[in-house]
Amino acid sequence: MRATHLLVPNHIEPDGGEHCCICGCPTSAALKGRDYFGDTFRDYREMQNRLSPYICSMCALSLKDVPGGVVTYLDGTTKTPRSEKRGLGWRFFSWVLEEGKAPIGATKAHCKELRDVMAHPPVEKKFAIIIADSGQKQLIYRLDAQVIPSGGTPYLVQFETEQVLINAEFWKLLGIADRIASVVGKMRVLEPANYLFLQKCMDAYGESFAEDYLYFAQREETATARLCGFLALADKES
Ligand SMILES: [Zn+2]
Numbered sequence: 001m002r003a004t005h006l007l008v009p010n011h012i013e014p015d016g017g018e019h020c021c022i023c024g025c026p027t028s029a030a031l032k033g034r035d036y037f038g039d040t041f042r043d044y045r046e047m048q049n050r051l052s053p054y055i056c057s058m059c060a061l062s063l064k065d066v067p068g069g070v071v072t073y074l075d076g077t078t079k080t081p082r083s084e085k086r087g088l089g090w091r092f093f094s095w096v097l098e099e100g101k102a103p104i105g106a107t108k109a110h111c112k113e114l115r116d117v118m119a120h121p122p123v124e125k126k127f128a129i130i131i132a133d134s135g136q137k138q139l140i141y142r143l144d145a146q147v148i149p150s151g152g153t154p155y156l157v158q159f160e161t162e163q164v165l166i167n168a169e170f171w172k173l174l175g176i177a178d179r180i181a182s183v184v185g186k187m188r189v190l191e192p193a194n195y196l197f198l199q200k201c202m203d204a205y206g207e208s209f210a211e212d213y214l215y216f217a218q219r220e221e222t223a224t225a226r227l228c229g230f231l232a233l234a235d236k237e238s
Contacts, residue, residue: 001025002048003128003143003158004058006097007090008067013056020056022141024048027056036063046142062140065089071105074113079105092135099126099145108133111231115174118157118166123150129157133230137161159230162223170224176216177228179205182235190229193217 002023005011016028033055044050061067065087071079074096081088094106096117106114114131121127126145143158154167164170181189183204184197191197193213201209219225 001126001145002059002141003097003130003145004056004062004141006099006126006128006145007058007061007103007140009100009102011058013058018054019049019052020054020059021049021052022047022055022059025056027054029054031055031057031060036060043138043142059141062090063138066103066105072102074104074106074110074117089135090140091132091138094131095129095140097128097130097140097145098122106131108230111233115231115233119171120151121148121155121166123148131157131159131227131230133160157227159223159227162226164223164227170228173216173219173224174228174231176212177225177232178234179209180213180216181232186229186232186234189232190220190226193220 002025004023005013005025013025014028014030015026016030018027018029019025020027021033032053034053036055036059066089069081069087071088071093073079079088094110094114096104096106096114114129118129121129124147126147128140128143128145130139130143132139137160139158139160142161143156143163146155148155154165156163157166177189180197180201183200184191188197193216198210198213201213216225216228
């Protein structure tokens with residue numbers, strides 16, 4: 001089941017004998033995929049059933065605007081569109097989706113709250129965490145809803161067009177990214193490793209930090225490190 005099916009709590013898709021071109025779930029012939037894809041849609045590899053002309057109501061919804069036009073953020077605040085004519089597209093936000101609950105949004109200003117959710121994801125319930133950076137691409141339909149049996153079980157999050165496993169190594173890298181961010185600034189965490197940064201970090205944390213710095217440097221080209229760069233919090237922010 002794709003994460004799109006978590007967008008509306010307790011939604012049941014009508015089964016009309018057709019299948020959704022994106023997620024492959026049974027659906028009716030009510031909606032045509034071509035009415036929802038922009039001219040620039042090229043993500044055919046992400047489609048489970050690309051020969052079907054039909055799209056289910058949840059995948060269709062995920063390509064449009066948030067219904068009702070209001071996004072509720074992780075910190076409880078809300079965002080409304082500037083005008084009634086301009087809706088808020090799902091793609092502009094990060095999302096925490098959980099079965100039976102309304103979607104909760106996040107922006108770059110909510111890294112701390114997003115990290116809290118990622119450290120304590122829903123257990124024994126379908127959920128999906130989608131993290132947008134650019135706001136340029138539709139992301140929700142790319143990820144499967146997941147269920148984990150207990151806290152600490154690894155799971156995948158969608159970060160832009162890549163999927164990142166949230167496991168012990170991720171949290172170790174994020175901890176290192178936080179410390180690098182505290183010294184050189186969050187914006188520079190993903191800059192290529194260099195001796196100037198290493199020296200500044202060792203001045204701050206001692207020579208033993210060289211091992212951690214190199215651990216991050218060896219992984220700086222990975223999606224995991226990119227997500228850590230996105231979520232890193234310098235001392236003064238955390
Ligand atoms: Zn679908």
